[in-house]
Amino acid sequence: MDKIKDILYDGTEYILMIAIIAVVVLVINWRLEGLFAMDIESSNVQVEVGNESVVNEFSDYVDDKEEVEEKEENENSEEAEIVNIEIPSGTLPGEIGNILASNYLIDSKDEFINKVIEMGVETKLKSGSFKIVKGSSLEEIINTLTK
Secondary structure, eight states, X not given: OHHHHHHHHHHHHHHHHHHHXXXXXXXXXXXXXXXXXXXXXXXXXXXXXXXXXXXXXXXXXXXXHHHHHHHHHHHHHHHOOEEEEEEOTTOOHHHHHHHHHHTTSSSOHHHHHHHHHHHTOTTTOOOEEEXXXXXXXXXXXXXXXXX
């Protein structure tokens, strides 16, 4: 009788472990199916609102937005003057400010130095050749010089 009790106790532990593992596997499977079911791009479902399809309205919006962006890029490329500058190796922020000011990219070197310090990139300014659009903001110029 004691042997039967031992077998039942040991068997119950194994059955309980298998049941817990099965529940965990089912929960994980359920959550993964939910995640992969959200793949909208591969879905062919269209929601009808009145007489027009939401998908068609969205694609019209995207097409219109792309046309506007292309027009803006063309206008900017025609109007924008690009200035090529050369920053020698080992140039300090003050000297870089002078180079930028002499090319009419910034108003004053002091403004440039203060902004560089404010952004905390005084040691991250790079040397080399850079193409900068005239009329760029101070932040854009600094970001270009730190890339």
